[in-house]
Amino acid sequence: MERSLVPPSIELKNVSKSYGPIQALKELSFRLEPGERCALLGPNGAGKTTTLKILVGLLRPDKGEARIGDLEPTSEEARRMLGYLPDDASPYRTLSVRENMEYIGALRGVPDVSDKVDKLLDSLMLREYEKAKVGRLSRGNLQKLSLALSIIHDPTAILLDEPLNYLDIPTQEIVIEQLKKLDSTQLVSTHIMEVATRLTNKVIMISRGSVIWIGSLADLKKMGSEGEPIESVVSRMLTDVV
Amino acid sequence: MLYRLLKFVIISRFSKQLLIVFGVLLVYALFLSSASSSSSSTVYHYYGPVLLTVFFVLPIASGGIAVLKSDRDFLFTLPLKRSDLAFSLFVVQFLSFGLFIIYGFAYSFSYLKPVFPFAVIDFIGIMLTVTALGPLTYSLKSSWRTLLALVFAIWSLSAFLKFPFSPSSIYVGYPLYAATTSIVLAVITVPLAFRSLSRVDLDMMKAFTRYSSREVKRVRRFSGMTPLMAIFAENFFVVEVSGRMNAMGAGGSYRSGRFRLSRGILVTAVLAVAYYFIFTIKVTPKSAEVALLVISIYSLIFVMFLSMGVLGNERLWLGFMSRSPTDYLRDLMLAKSLSFVALFLPLALSNFLLALKGDEMAFTFGLTLLVIMPSLLVMVVYASAFLNPLQIKEELLMPGQFNLRQLATMIPILPVLFILALVFGAIESNLVTDAIIISVLTAVIMAGTAFWLITSRRVGEKVIEKLVAAGFI
Numbered sequence: 001m002e003r004s005l006v007p008p009s010i011e012l013k014n015v016s017k018s019y020g021p022i023q024a025l026k027e028l029s030f031r032l033e034p035g036e037r038c039a040l041l042g043p044n045g046a047g048k049t050t051t052l053k054i055l056v057g058l059l060r061p062d063k064g065e066a067r068i069g070d071l072e073p074t075s076e077e078a079r080r081m082l083g084y085l086p087d088d089a090s091p092y093r094t095l096s097v098r099e100n101m102e103y104i105g106a107l108r109g110v111p112d113v114s115d116k117v118d119k120l121l122d123s124l125m126l127r128e129y130e131k132a133k134v135g136r137l138s139r140g141n142l143q144k145l146s147l148a149l150s151i152i153h154d155p156t157a158i159l160l161d162e163p164l165n166y167l168d169i170p171t172q173e174i175v176i177e178q179l180k181k182l183d184s185t186q187l188v189s190t191h192i193m194e195v196a197t198r199l200t201n202k203v204i205m206i207s208r209g210s211v212i213w214i215g216s217l218a219d220l221k222k223m224g225s226e227g228e229p230i231e232s233v234v235s236r237m238l239t240d241v242v
Numbered sequence: 243m244l245y246r247l248l249k250f251v252i253i254s255r256f257s258k259q260l261l262i263v264f265g266v267l268l269v270y271a272l273f274l275s276s277a278s279s280s281s282s283s284t285v286y287h288y289y290g291p292v293l294l295t296v297f298f299v300l301p302i303a304s305g306g307i308a309v310l311k312s313d314r315d316f317l318f319t320l321p322l323k324r325s326d327l328a329f330s331l332f333v334v335q336f337l338s339f340g341l342f343i344i345y346g347f348a349y350s351f352s353y354l355k356p357v358f359p360f361a362v363i364d365f366i367g368i369m370l371t372v373t374a375l376g377p378l379t380y381s382l383k384s385s386w387r388t389l390l391a392l393v394f395a396i397w398s399l400s401a402f403l404k405f406p407f408s409p410s411s412i413y414v415g416y417p418l419y420a421a422t423t424s425i426v427l428a429v430i431t432v433p434l435a436f437r438s439l440s441r442v443d444l445d446m447m448k449a450f451t452r453y454s455s456r457e458v459k460r461v462r463r464f465s466g467m468t469p470l471m472a473i474f475a476e477n478f479f480v481v482e483v484s485g486r487m488n489a490m491g492a493g494g495s496y497r498s499g500r501f502r503l504s505r506g507i508l509v510t511a512v513l514a515v516a517y518y519f520i521f522t523i524k525v526t527p528k529s530a531e532v533a534l535l536v537i538s539i540y541s542l543i544f545v546m547f548l549s550m551g552v553l554g555n556e557r558l559w560l561g562f563m564s565r566s567p568t569d570y571l572r573d574l575m576l577a578k579s580l581s582f583v584a585l586f587l588p589l590a591l592s593n594f595l596l597a598l599k600g601d602e603m604a605f606t607f608g609l610t611l612l613v614i615m616p617s618l619l620v621m622v623v624y625a626s627a628f629l630n631p632l633q634i635k636e637e638l639l640m641p642g643q644f645n646l647r648q649l650a651t652m653i654p655i656l657p658v659l660f661i662l663a664l665v666f667g668a669i670e671s672n673l674v675t676d677a678i679i680i681s682v683l684t685a686v687i688m689a690g691t692a693f694w695l696i697t698s699r700r701v702g703e704k705v706i707e708k709l710v711a712a713g714f715i
Contacts, residue, residue, distance in 0.1 A: 019711060058558055058567070058710050076566060086559045086715050090635050094482065094500060094555060096457070102464040106472035107564035114465040131457045149560060 007034045007156045007185040008069030008081055010055060015064035017050055017209075024050040025209040027064070032185050032202075034069075039196035039203050039217075040189040043238050047209040048189040049087060052159045055187070056084040068157050080108075083155030087162050087189075089146035091134050097121075097145055098130045101152060108153040120148040123178065125171070139166040147175060151182065158182065161189045163199070193231045207238055244326045251317075251330040255308050256337060257645035264341060271344045275351035286353035290413035291401045292536060293346050294368065296543060298394035301339055301376040302387055308334045309442060311639050318443040328439035335376055335435075338644070340369040353413070360417035367424025368409050374428070374435030377442070384499075469565060470573060477577035479503045481585060483544075484551030484634075498551050498634075506585045514588035521596050521604070537607050538662045541586070541615050542655060549622040552578055554634040558706070558714045568702035575623065575696045579616045586611040602674050606665055606681035614658060614681075617688035621654035624695045627705045631712040657684065 010032040017025040025047045032038050042048050053059040054066050057073035071078040091100045098117060105113035121127045124144045129137060137145065143166045151158065163179070164172050176198050179186065188199050196203060196217070203220055205213040213220075217230075224233040252261070308331070317327075347365055354361040375394075379387050401410040409427065412420035462480075464472045484498030552574070556562070562570050593608030626632075630647040661684045668677030695701055 053710060056559075056563060058562070058706070060707070074566070079563065079565060082563070084559050084563055088715065089559060090557065090715055091560065092555065092557060093634070094498060095476075096461055098461050099458070099464070100560075102462075103472055103476055104560050104564060106464040106467045107469045107561060107570075109469060112465075114463070117465075131461055133458060136457070 005156060005183075007183060008071075008078075009034050009067070010157055010159075010185050010187055011067040012051065012055070013065050013067070015051075015054060015061040015066060017047075017054065017059065017061050023209060025054075025061070028206065028210060029064075030204050030211055030214060032187060034185055035183070036202060037186040037200040038188070039200040040187055040206065041191075041193075041196065041203055041234060041238075042206040045208075046206045048206065049161060050209075051206070052084070052086070052161055052187070052189055055159055056082055078157075080153070081156045083150045083153065083158040083184075085146055085150040085158075085160045085163055087165070089143070089150075089161075091142070091145055091149055093134045096131050096133055097126055097137070100134065100145060101148060104149050105152050110153050116152060120152065124148050124174065140168060140171065143167055144171060144175075147178075151178070154182070156184045158184050158186045159189075160186065160199075162191070162195075163188060164190075164192070164195050193234060197230070205234070205237060213237060243323070244329065247322065247326050248330045248333060251334055252337065254310065254312075255334050255640065255644055257643055259646045260644060260649070261337075263646060263649070264337065267345055268341065271348035275344075275348040286350040287413050290347070290350050290353075291399055291408075291410040292539060294410045295395045295398040296539060297339075297343055297346070297368070297372050298375065298398055299391045300543075301372055302379045302391040302394060307331075307376050307380045307442070308338050308640050308644075311636060314443070314639065324440040325436075327442075328436045331377070331439045331442065332373065332432075332436060335439075336369070336373045339376060340373040343369050343372060350413070354417075357412065357417035360421045361412060363421040364409060364412050364417070364424045367421065367426075367428040370428040371409070371424065371431050374431035377435040377438040378431060380438065380442075473561075473570070473573045474577045477574055478581045478584075481506050481548070481581055482551050482555065483547045484555065498555065503581055503584060507588065510585055511588040514592040517589065518592040518595060521601065522599065537589075537610065538658075541611060542618075542658070545582075545615055545619050545622060545655075546652075548578070548582060549619055549626065551634065552619075552623045553627055553705075553709065554632055556633075556714075558709060562706065567706045568699050571702045571705060572696055575620060578623075579620050579692065579696070582616040582619055583612060586615065602678060603665075603669060606677055609681050609685045610662075613685040613689050614661075617685075617692035618654055618658055620692035620695055621688070622651060624701070624705065625654050626651040627708055631709050631714065633709075633712070633714045635715070657688070 012028050012030055015025050015028045016023070028047065028051065040048050040051065050059065054061050055068070055073055057066075057075075057078065060074075066073050068078040068081060071081075073079075073082070092103070095103060098121070101117040101120065102113050105116060110116055121130055124147065126141065126144055126148065129141055129145075134142065134145070143163075147163060150160070158179070160179075164175060167175060179199060186200065188196065190196055200217070202216050203214070204211060220233060221230055223237075224230065256264075343365065351358070351361060379390060382390070397408055398410045401408045401414045404414055405411065406416040406419040407423050409420055409424040411423070462475070464475060467475060479502065480500050481503050482498055482500045556574070558567075561574070564570065590608040590612035593604040593611070596604035597608065629651050630645070661680060664680050665677040668674065668680070
C-alpha cells in the first residue's frame with residue numbers, strides 16, 4: 001500500500017494513562033498541525049516518554065485517543081508515516097551498522113535500501129563504521145545510527161526523544177540540517193532549550209501528565225523579563241506548577 | 243566491613259524471596275541426600291558424569307561472572323580491600339553456580355550411599371571448582387574457553403571409560419580417586435579465582451575491549467527482501483545462542499553468540515549419522531536410557547540458551563515499529579521456532595528411522611526433539627515476557643537482580659521433565675506403548691499451546707504491553 005507523502009497532524013485527545021497506582025498522563029490533549037515542529041518540554045517524570053510511546057502506538061491509552069492524521073497510531077498506515085527515536089536508543093547489538101540499516105530498511109519496505117543506506121552512511125559520517133558491530137560504536141555514533149534508523153523510510157510524522165544527546169557539535173549541526181530538510185510534522189521531547197529552539201518553533205509544556213502551557217517560542221520568550229534567559233522562564237513556569 | 247560488603251553484594255544480586263527459596267531447596271537437597279535409602283539403579287552411573295559435564299562446561303563456555311553495571315560504575319571505584327571484594331564476589335558466584343550442583347546431585351546420593359564420606363568430599367571439591375571456573379575464564383578469548391570446556395567435558399566423561407582420575411569417577415567405582423582429584427582441582431582453581439576476582443575491574447576492561455573491537459567479516463545484505471523475508475533471514479537462517487549463562491539459567495553475565503543455521507545443521511547431521519549407526523549396532527534398554535538422558539538434558543539447556551535472547555535482544559522501536567507489533571512478534575517467533583526445528587531435524591529423523599527399524603522408544607525421542615522442544619522454546623519465551631521481561635542493553639554484565647520470577651519462567655519445563663520421567667520409568671518397566679502414547683499426547687498439547695501463543699493477537703498485544711511497561715526501548 002502506498003503511503004501518504006503529506007505530513008499528517010499529530011493529536012492527543014483527553015488521554016490518560018496509569019502504570020498501576022501511578023498516573024502518568026491525566027486528560028492530556030494537544031494537536032500539531034501538518035508540518036508543524038514542536039518541542040515537548042517537562043520536568044523528569046512529567047509523562048513525555050509515555051506521550052511519545054502512545055503516539056507511536058507502543059502503548060495504548062487507558063482513556064482518550066491518539067491520532068496520526070485521521071489514523072490510529074497502531075494502524076499499518078500510521079506506522080508507515082511514523083519515525084520514532086527513543087531516548088537512549090539502542091539498535092540491534094548483534095548486527096553491524098550496515099546490517100542494522102538494511103534490516104530495518106527491508107522491514108520498512110524501503111525501495112533501493114542499499115542506495116538509501118549508502119546515502120545515510122555518508123551524510124551522517126558513519127561510512128568508516130559500516131562493518132562495525134554496534135557494540136563497538138561510541139555513544140555518539142550509536143546515536144547517529146539510531147537517528148538514521150528512525151528516518152530511513154522518510155517518515156512524515158517524526159517523534160524524537162532527546163535527538164541530539166551524545167552528539168558532538170559538528171554532528172549536531174548535520175543532524176539539525178537533516179531534520180530541517182525532512183518534510184514532516186515533528187514532535188521533539190527534550191530538556192534542553194537550545195535543542196528546542198534549534199529544531200522547533202512551538203512549545204508544549206507538560207507537568208504531572210497534563211499540559212500547562214502551549215504556545216510559540218516567541219510567546220515564551222516574551223513571558224520573561226528583558227534579558228532573562230528562556231531557560232529561566234521555563235524553569236519558573238515548571239516550578240510554579242510543581 | 244567484610245560483612246556489610248558481603249551483605250550488599252548478595253542483596254544487590256539476589257532478591258530476598260529467592261534466597262529463602264535457595265535455602266529451602268538446599269535443606270531439601272541435603273535431606274534427600276542423607277535420608278534416601280541406598281539405590282543400585284544404574285541410571286546414576288550415567289546421570290552423574292553427564293550432569294557434571296554440563297556443570298563444568300557452562301561456567302567455562304559463558305565465562306559467567308555475577309557483576310552488575312553499577313559495580314563497574316561505582317562499587318569498583320570504592321576504596322575497598324580487594325580481598326574482601328574477591329571473597330564477596332566468590333560467595334555470589336557460589337550462590338549462582340555452586341548451589342545448583344547440590345540440587346542436581348542430591349538425587350544421586352542414594353547411589354553413592356556406600357561411599358558417602360568420599361561423595362561429600364568429592365562434591366565439595368566440585369562445587370568449589372565450578373564456582374571458580376567462571377571468574378577464571380571470564381577474560382579469556384572464546385577460542386580458549388571453548389578448548390578448556392572441551393577438555394573438562396572429556397575429562398568428566400572419561401569416567402565412562404573407567405578412567406579413575408576424574409571428578410566423576412566416583413560413579414564408576416573410584417571414590418578415593420574422584421575425591422582426591424576434586425580436592426586437588428579445587429586447591430588449584432579457587433586461589434586463582436580469588437586472584438581473578440580481586441582484579442575483576444581490570445579483567446573486565448580487557449574483555450570489554452576485546453569484545454568491542456569486533457567487526458563483522460561478511461556484511462549480510464537485506465536489500466531487496468520483503469519484510470517477511472528479512473525477518474526469516476535474520477531469525478531463521480541465523481541461530482542466536484545467548485543468555486545469562488550459568489547453571490540457574492540466570493544470574494551471571496550476559497553473552498550471545500551467533501552461527502549460521504546451515505553450519506548448525508551440518509553439525510547435527512554428523513551427530514545424527516553417528517547416533518543412527520551406534521544405535522543400529524547396539525540397541526539395549528540401557529542405551530535407550532543414555533540417549534534419553536543426554537537428549538533431554540542437553541536439549542533442555544539448549545532451549546534455555548535459545549530462549550533468553552529472543553525478546554531480550556529485540557528492539558521495540560525498530561522491528562516492532564516497522565509493521566504491526568503483533569505481526570512482527572508472530573513472524574519472529576515463527577522464524578525462531580522453525581529454526582530450532584530445522585536444527586534438530588537430522589537428529590529427529592535418525593530417531594524416526596531407528597523407530598522404523600524396530601526401536602519403538604526412539605520415536606519418543608524424535609518427537610521430543612521435533613515437536614516438544616521447539617514448543618517449549620515458545621512457551622518459555624512467552625513465560626519470560628509475562629513474568630520477567632528483561633532487555634539486554636549491554637553484554638558481558640549481569641543485566642539485573644536475580645529474582646524468584648526468573649525461576650518461575652522455567653515453569654513450562656516442568657511438564658516436560660514430568661513426561662521425560664514418565665518415559666524413563668516406562669523404559670525401565672518395559673511399558674513402551676504407554677510411553678509413546680504419553681509422548682504423543684504431550685507433543686499435541688504443547689504444540690497446540692505454542693501455536694496458540696504465536697498466533698493469538700490478544701496474547702501478542704499483552705506481551706508487547708508487558709515489554710513496554712518493563713522499559714524495553
